[in-house]
Amino acid sequence: MSWQENYTKWDLFEDLDAKLREQLNKIKDNEKLLEEAFHQPLTFGTGGMRGELGPGTNRMNIYTVRKAAEGLAKYIEKQGEEAKEKGIVVAHDSRHMSPEFSLETAKVMGAHGIKTYLFTSLRPTPELSFAVRHLNASAGVVVTASHNPPEYNGYKVYNEDGGQAPPAQAEEIVKLVNEVENELLIEVASKEDLEQKGLLKWIDTEVDKAYMDALNTISLNPTVIKEQAENINIVFTPLHGTSYDLVKNGLEEFGFKNVTIVEEQAKPDPEFSTVASPNPEEHQAFTLAIEYGKKVDADLLIGTDPDADRLGVAVKTPSGDYTVLTGNQLGTLLLDYILSNTQSLPDNGLMIKTIVTSEFGQAVASHYGISTLDTLTGFKFIGEKIREYEQTGEYKFLFGYEESYGYLIKDFARDKDAVQAALLSCEMGAYWKSKGKTLLEALDDLYERHGYYLEDLHSITLKGIEGTEKIKNIMENFREEPLQNVEDLQVIAMEDYKSGTRTYLGNNKTEVIKLPKSDVIKFKLSDNCWCCLRPSGTEPKIKFYFGVKGETIQASKDRLNQLKKAVIERINKI
Structure with a gap:
């Protein structure tokens, strides 16, 4: 269909959502904006979909979300009744329309007789990955646009392993999504009806507790934390996103005493009003954290992106300023810390990275006799390999990372996990402080050794x-x-x-x-x-x-x- 035909279909739809109708009326005389909004369906690809909010086939709205959910529902139906009963888990971040899109997903699933476990409030992406595995669900969805600007939202699909669907599986889901002819006419059930039938299950702190129990297993040197608890100062910012409770509580459970929260960025805010971009890859995101760091003489500043799958870390320099580590640098430091502090490394140990990630990590892994595997960009490929080697026993996964600030320490989650990475980075900082070094000095040692x-x-x-x-x-x-x-x-x-x-x-x-x-x-x-x-x-x-x-x-x-x-x-x- 041409963009004009798509627009006419929407404009003539009498039951169009009132808010979308109002937005559509505002641009009805702007042909360029209408063409952008309607010239194609919003692409649902192997990584899900992401786009600007608003009316139109090429925008994120309740109808394009229903279309994505409809394709996923049909995929689950093809797996049989057991898959429908196991259901899906849905989580969302702090963005505009994220709670609404999560509920719309449940309403589409319910119309197909598929159970949905829905978090009562916002949760990090890695906890969604964990929850799919913990609840033995058939699939998962997280409504998030990660670190994109405020006008965006997105939709990521996870398989029964808790990883983002790999290409073959994703292509089958994509095909079913694309076969949906009219996103405006997708059947949905009511929230009340689904609750009554047991097809909508609200989940809350019980999954948080299970995830927190798993987080406690990643510590390699709890005695070092105990020794340095009073000496190391940490500043933490969730950048208006989802990680506040889990990182704050995790640091407390690990034993850290001096943790300062960047209060202006502690509460969820879909406008991300204190930063130009809520992305720890962008060093400006640490501007407020650096101000806090100088006030409390912090050793480390840690910041997560809105859905808490990426972590940035800044380290105090000898001059008292702060340097933000690159994703490659932090990944290599974490890898070296894990390999040098693991009691007995397996002969078949494996580190997994992407093709655009530094070869620095491979040099470190080789130093410890550990193999390295390269995958395409995207953590779904790392998750896919973890699952494969878990089944074959060929390799034992020890660490996975990508240059874009994504790390996975233990595989109870199958996507990059900034909560895990935040806790272990602080422990690593305490470890090196016990040796009289900063993370920057530890990094210099690795450069001297490996190039x-x-x-x-x-x-x-x-x-x-x-x-x-x-x-x-x-x-x-x-x-x-x-x-x-x-x-x-x-x-x-x-x-x-x-x-x-x-x-x-x-x-x-x-x-x-x-x-x-x-x-x-x-x-x-x-x-x-x-x-x-x-x-x-x-x-x-x-x-x-x-x-x-x-x-x-x-x-x-x-x-x-x-x-x-x-x-x-x-x-x-x-």
Whole structure:
């Protein structure tokens, strides 16, 4: 259907939600806004869906949410009566419409006779992952747009293992979602009727307690915390999101005495009014935490994103200021801490990371005799591998992480878990303080031992129909004319994950990449350097990743700058 036909269908629908009707009337004379809102269905892909709130087929609203829920319900129905009885678990974050979208999901499920466990209030994404496993459910949904701007919301689907649905499973769900012909006419049941029939079960603190019990198992050095409890100062901000209770209570149970909360950011706020972006990857998100840190002389500042699957950590410098660690740096520190403090490492131990995550972690893992596995970007691929090796016994999972501030210490959750990471990062800080070192000094020791690995990320946001076309052009340009060299760095191989091939530029030899197909290109250069191009699956962005290794920190900085400069200059020409 054309956007005009989609718009007419909505405009003529007499029972359209009153709020959406009001919003639609406000833009009825703006053809550009109408086209953006109706030119396509909001994409429900292998990572779920995410988009701006508002009326239209290309927006997040109760009807597009019902469409997603309808596809998932049909998928569960195909699994049989037992799957329907086991039901699904639904959680939501602090965003606009998140509670409403959660209930709409339950109302669609109920119309199909599928039970829904629904949290009474907002919960972190990792607790949803845990709850699916804890309640032995068939699937899970979390309504969240993670760290996107306030005008966004999103919808992520989890499988019975508590992980985001991997490609084959996700594609089947996507197919069923796309087969829904009219999102306006999906049958829903009433909340009262579902409660009466036992198809809507409200869940609360009992799952929190079970999750907290699991969190207590990740500690490696409880005696160190006891010794340093009075000495280490921590500042914590949930950035207006979902992690406040669990991180605060977790730190208390671990034994930390001096924890200061950034009060202005403690309460849920869908506008994220104190930050430009509620993303701990963006260092400005720590502005208030740094002010608090200087007041209380904090050793560590920790911040989670709104749905608490990403963690940022800042460390006090000798000058009394604070440096925010990158995701690669914190991941490598956590990995080293886990491996060096685990009593008996298994012979088949495994660390899992993504293809755009630093090779620093692999160097550390190898030092301890631990294998490393690379997956595509997205924690669902890490979760999928955890499940596979749990079943085959080939490897024992020890740690998983990605450069975008996502970490998993223990696999009672199957998605990145900022609550776990926050607690263990504070324990790690206490451990190194007991040795007379900061996390920055511990990081320097790792650089000295393994080499100076540095990474950077450059993103370009290209919204709308024209933006999608520009992103496509950039990817095609690099495929048709591969990068050859950057000053003294030679391109050794080009990995095209869309075709599933690795081509060595010296002899044009090609080999198969044994990973799922994805629109990603990675160039491997000499001296352990690399760069990668990846359109985002959830935002109107294309991301460029860079990684280098040098014998000194300055050599690495110079190499990183020259690699970034060469790629960005080419992008600008395109």
